[in-house]
Amino acid sequence: MSDVQKTGAEKATTGTGSAGGADKFLSVRDLRIHFDTDDGLVKSVDGVSFDLQAGRTLGIVGESGSGKSVTSLGVMGLHNSERARISGEIWLDGEELIGAGPERVRELRGQKMAMIFQDPLSALHPYYSIGAQIVEAYRVHNAVDKKTAKKRAVEMLDRVGIPEPARRYDDYPHQFSGGMRQRAMIAMALVNNPQLLIADEPTTALDVTVQAQILDLIRDLQKEFHSAVVIITHDLGVVAEIADELLVMYAGRCIERGTAEKVFYQPQHPYTWGLLGSMPRIDREQTDRLVPVKGTPPSLINVPSGCAFHPRCPYADIPEDNITRTERPELRQVTDGHFSACHMSPAQREQIWTEEIAPKL
Amino acid sequence: MTDPSKKIPEQGAGQGPDGSGPEPLLKVTGLAKHFPITKGVLKRKVGAVKAVDGLSFDVRPGETLGVVGESGCGKSTMGRLITRLLEPTGGKVEFEGRDITHLSAGALRPMRRDVQMIFQDPYGSLNPRHTIGGIVSTPFKLQGIQPEGGVKKEVQRLLELVGLSPEHYNRYPHEFSGGQRQRIGIARALALNPKLVVADEPVSALDVSIQAQVVNLLDDLQEELGLTYVIIAHDLSVIRHVSDRIAVMYLGKIVELADRASLYASPKHPYTKALLSAVPVPDPSRRGAKSDRILLKGDVPSPINPPSGCRFHTRCWKATEICRTTEPPLIQLAPGHQAACHHPENAADQRPQDTVSVASRETIELADVSGAGTETPAEGGASPEAGSAE
Amino acid sequence: MAAYIIRRVFAAVLLLLVVSAVTFAIFFLVPRLGGQTTDSLAAQYIGKSPTPDAIAAVKKNLGLDQPLYLQYWDFIKSIVVGAEYNFGPNPSVCHVPCFGYSFKTHVEIWPQILERVPVTLSLAVGAAVLWVLSGVAIGVLSALKRGSIFDRLAMGVALAGVSLPMFFTGLVSLALFSFHWTIWDDLHFVPFTENPGEWAWNLILPWCTLAFLYSALYARLTRAGMLETMGEDYIRTARAKGLRESKVVVKHGLRAALTPLVTIFGMDFALLLGGAVITENVFSFQGMGAYAILGVKQSDLPIVMGVTLVAAFFIVVCNLLVDLVYAAIDPRVRLS
Structure with a gap:
């Protein structure tokens, strides 16, 4: 009930009520994706909004179960409509997708928006050659003969840096190395020149040196095609490398959003602080101890009352009247384009950040 | 800190x-x-x-x-x-x-x-x-x-x-x-x-x-x-x-073995250096700054048929003829710091006379050589007996 | 790939030899342990009132007096190169592959088997086509509409199909369609070469009986396989490409889901070729299974041996085919 009422409030605070203007290529408004399970209603995504312009990269960060992948699959329309309850609005280049028919979304999928996945070995079909799979992706949306499609596939394999593309065309996924497979996956996703590319943990299964290559490739391709990129990851290092804007998710909600600089240099949410304190950093002096977030991520069936992070938050008692336990904090603008969902006042946060957190990082 | x-x-x-x-x-x-x-x-x-x-x-x-x-x-x-x-x-x-x-x-x-x-x-x-x-x-x-x-x-x-x-x-x-x-x-x-x-x-x-x-x-x-x-x-x-x-x-070998501080502050083996530079850092100001990044090309070769000599030579930007023929021993280059490389970083070159091998150089893609290249005393026209220096 | 095939063929031949040896041992060695002598074996061959002379002659002529390994060698040799029997009133040549003569009727075994193979083959092929088509179709639909009324109904019927023994379904269908409604009042086998229409008409009932059991099994297997593959990452990839759902299901889902079914199908089909024992009996078709029963009932060892070996041959060949088909559909098998 109250969720519906809050929708309006959130829209007001984020300041973008309707489909974005021409500059917002992708605009997600109050997206909710819930699943009915035997154990109860799983609120995987519970009111997420963001905008993305062409040529920009948005990083969605969160831990397992935070809803980051579910959000991206929702944008692609890849949830089973019988099992997922989806509400909200997704505007892609001026076209609303949740209300659009599944056939229309299918037409857009792979053409205007494409996706690459975490583990390219399981995401590619083991029985079809790499070339055949790329050709298939091309011919869904282009009425061309096999020869033209093959030419295009070889061209794409070449573009993503696969040596001897014409020869590797007939190879099967298991004959490729991990890095090459991810390149092939990217080639397949980009074969129709999509304007939106969603990458779900694209480098998690890869070695660091290969990860660097793949991130570099995504960056180059984005520059070349001026596409909008959404990158989903748990690795703050990867987002810092590639994202212009950041969205931090916790328990199905966005708890902080802003430019990468703002979120990394003046993070406004205790969970973001926790993430930054948890990771050992190679670019800083050696610290004695890491500062972990206590406890474990919550169940999405029984999301804690009030602020979902309060059971793990060291500062949960700072706001008065026990409000962290009773009222869910709204996403509020802190500075221009920087939003945070925390009950503490900006001054309190500022003080904790500069005095307690930043020195330990 | x-x-x-x-x-x-x-x-x-x-x-x-x-x-x-x-x-x-x-x-x-x-x-x-x-x-x-x-x-x-x-x-x-x-x-x-x-x-x-x-x-x-x-x-x-x-x-x-x-x-x-x-x-x-x-x-x-x-x-x-x-x-x-x-x-x-x-x-x-x-x-x-x-x-x-x-x-x-x-x-x-x-x-x-x-x-x-x-x-x-x-x-x-x-x-x-x-x-x-x-x-x-x-x-x-x-x-x-x-x-x-x-x-x-x-x-x-x-x-x-x-x-x-x-x-x-x-x-x-x-x-x-x-x-x-x-x-x-x-x-x-x-x-x-x-x-x-x-x-x-x-x-x-x-x-x-x-x-x-x-x-x-x-x-x-x-x-x-x-x-x-x-x-x-x-x-x-x-x-x-x-x-x-x-x-x-x-590839089945230790290429570098060192105290922590020493390894991260001054890696000796080019592979270690490349590995360290590839680690994504949670600092957006370094985004796109490729100057200190060494981008190795290709994947790790198969351990079934590892490259001859130094196993890293196929991906190394410093590889010379000797790297292809002779396996470098794991030797101490600084106190508590061992590395197996003919042309280490941050240490004296073990084989200064050996010329840069052009063939292997083509296999490397350096985002920017400013960091790596200057340290390499890549002397052209070295003597033919380069490989014998020890 | 060539090495793979050669290795598989080699293994298949070896397997056949082992099977023949084991079968031979079971039929000629085990009875001996039970007290049967070569004399009684020879007496069986002669039939009624054997005389000691006749027994001795038969023993010599059939080689029963030789050591067992030599007998086995002769047995294998006669299969491969044939045998000549120069004794008795009319010397005969037993052609390749020679499985010997029936103890009871003294008729050559192989032509008998050849006569019955078409019956069993007709039964098996027709039923297989039916059960694969219906089983897979029902399984796929059930998987796609998991939890729906169709799914529950289909799986309920499938459970019944798996649980009901074939002689029961066979007899019930016979009672209904042959005796009660007399649609098929004179069921008998007509060779395909003689009259394809009659052939098919007479086989409909046995086919359906056989297919009912198997299609129930295959529907359940297909459903389970589809549920699993439709959850794979590559299915999500296929959808992300914008493929139509029908193509996602058939080209990406079904192909992978059917792979394990190939193995099971190979086994089931091969077993049927060795004789659809119950079905043939229920419908009184003279196939391999009926022949095997005949041999067992009359303790006619050469018949049992012959049928067993031919059945084993089918199983080994089908297994080989399964391996090759596997290699053809799954590139990972082909290349590793």
């Missing part, structure tokens, strides 16, 4: 230049493991995966040796060899001065008490049908040990030690989160009061916020129980955080 001078905590008591210091707890010499490959109608042996191919290192009591490398470098196989879950094809493993290289399962039994392993996958390594109490008490049963005060009490003490509640005794693994499961794995490993704990990717399956909890736990336990760790991981940031000394592996 912490004071860099206290970089090595008390546990690093055995720290010191090579050769000095106390008896090593574990001494590995020329360790090798080759897995045969068979082919054809008669399954004849046509080759071998040289997963581990000649490793030598010591682990001193109380220290943490970190082992890093990319997939296929043989680090996990190494872990299984030193715990003798696998039998080496060559070389020698000595634990507390005793040769355990080819001991039979029965003869290994006493040693199993002192050497324990923690695995990556907290789901796969716990039997879902056993209670936590059953899992953690297994080592007592296997070794036929009756701890003081009874098994149950001891198990509950262990559970508390790793930050779980003693009431978890009768629960099943599926009731726990990934981080808690890893704690259970640690409790099991600690049951018999081991001297050496080998942890294979102990935190890589965990969420970031949980990783830090487990890393801190391992730290605390080491201090409390005086444990010696060998921690195997692919994450260079984690390895830096937990290790006193670090071995960098590439």
Whole structure:
């Protein structure tokens, strides 16, 4: 009930009520994706909004179960409509997708928006050659003969840096190395020149040196095609490398959003602080101890009352009247384009950040 | 920021230049493991995966040796060899001065008490049908040990030690989160009061916020129980955080072995340097700044047919003719810092006369050579006897 | 790939030899342990009122007096190169492959088997086509509409199909369609070469009976397989490409889901070729299964041996085919 009422409030605070203007290529408004399970209603995504312009990269960060992948699959329309309850609005280049028919979304999928996945070995079909799979992706949306499609596939394999593309065309996924497979996956996703590319943990299964290559490739391709990129990851290092804007998710909600600089240099949410304190950093002096977030991520069936992070938050008692336990904090603008969902006042946060957190990082 | 001078905590008591210091707890010499490959109608042996191919290192009591490398470098196989879950094809493993290289399962039994392993996958390594109490008490049963005060009490003490509640005794693994499961794995490993704990990717399956909890736990336990760790991981940031000394592996070989500070401050092997520069840093101001990034081209070659000479020469921007023909030995280039390279970074070139090999250079794509290139005294027209310099 | 095939063929031949040896041992060695002598074996061959002379002659002529391994060697040799029997009133040549003569009727075994193979083959092929088509179709639909009324109904019927023994369904269908409604009042086998229409018409009932059991099984297997593959990452990839759902299901889902079914189908089909014992009996068709029963009932060892070996041959060949098909559909098998 109250969720519906809050929708309006959130829209007001984020300041973008309707489909974005021409500059917002992708605009997600109050997206909710819930699943009915035997154990109860799983609120995987519970009111997420963001905008993305062409040529920009948005990083969605969160831990397992935070809803980051579910959000991206929702944008692609890849949830089973019988099992997922989806509400909200997704505007892609001026076209609303949740209300659009599944056939229309299918037409857009792979053409205007494409996706690459975490583990390219399981995401590619083991029985079809790499070339055949790329050709298939091309011919869904282009009425061309096999020869033209093959030419295009070889061209794409070449573009993503696969040596001897014409020869590797007939190879099967298991004959490729991990890095090459991810390149092939990217080639397949980009074969129709999509304007939106969603990458779900694209480098998690890869070695660091290969990860660097793949991130570099995504960056180059984005520059070349001026596409909008959404990158989903748990690795703050990867987002810092590639994202212009950041969205931090916790328990199905966005708890902080802003430019990468703002979120990394003046993070406004205790969970973001926790993430930054948890990771050992190679670019800083050696610290004695890491500062972990206590406890474990919550169940999405029984999301804690009030602020979902309060059971793990060291500062949960700072706001008065026990409000962290009773009222869910709204996403509020802190500075221009920087939003945070925390009950503490900006001054309190500022003080904790500069005095307690930043020195330990 | 912490004071860099206290970089090595008390546990690093055995720290010191090579050769000095106390008896090593574990001494590995020329360790090798080759897995045969068979082919054809008669399954004849046509080759071998040289997963581990000649490793030598010591682990001193109380220290943490970190082992890093990319997939296929043989680090996990190494872990299984030193715990003798696998039998080496060559070389020698000595634990507390005793040769355990080819001991039979029965003869290994006493040693199993002192050497324990923690695995990556907290789901796969716990039997879902056993209670936590059953899992953690297994080592007592296997070794036929009756701890003081009874098994149950001891198990509950262990559970508390790793930050779980003693009431978890009768629960099943599926009731726990990934981080808690890893704690259970640690409790099991600690049951018999081991001297050496080998942890294979102990935190890589965990969420970031949980990783830090487990890393801190391992730290605390080491201090409390005086444990010696060998921690195997692919994450260079984690390895830096937990290790006193670090071995960098590439294709079954150690290419660099050094104290932590020395390794990260001045890596000697080009591979280490490339690896370090590839680590994504959570600092957006460095985004797109490619100046200090070395982008290696291609993947790690197959360990079935590793490159001749220095195994890294096919991807190395400094490779010369000699790198293709002669394998560089792992030698000390600075106190407590060994590397196997003909043309090391941050140290004197071992083969200054050797010319840069053009062929291998084409296989490298450098994002920017400003960092790497200037240090290379790439003298053109070196004498033909370059390879003989030693 | 060539090495793979050669290795598989080699293994298949070896397997056949082992099977023949084991079968031979079971039929000629085990009875001896039970007290049967070569004399009684020879007496069986002669039939009524054997005289000691006749027994001795038969023993010599059939080689029963030789050591067992030599007998086995002769047995294998006669299969491969044939045998000549130069004794008795009319010397005969037993053509390749020679499985010997029936103890009871003294008729050559192989032509008998050849006569019956078409019956069993017709039964098996027709039923297989039916059950694969219906089983897979029902399984796929059930998987796609998991939890729906169709799914529950289909799986309920499938459970019944798996649980009901074939002689029961066979007899019930016979009682209904042959005796009660007399649609098929004179069921008998008509060779395909003689009259394809009659052939098919007479086989409909046995086909359906056989297919009912198997299609129930296959529907359940297909459903389970589809549920699993439709959850795979590559299915999500296929959808992300914008493929139509029908193509996702058939080209990406079904192909992978059917792979394990190939193995099971190979086994089931091969077993049927060795004789659809119950079906043939229920419908009184003279196939391999009926022949085997005949041999067992009359303790006519050469018949049992012959049928067993031919059945084993079918199983080994089908297994080989399964392996090859596997290699053809799954590139990972082909290349490893």
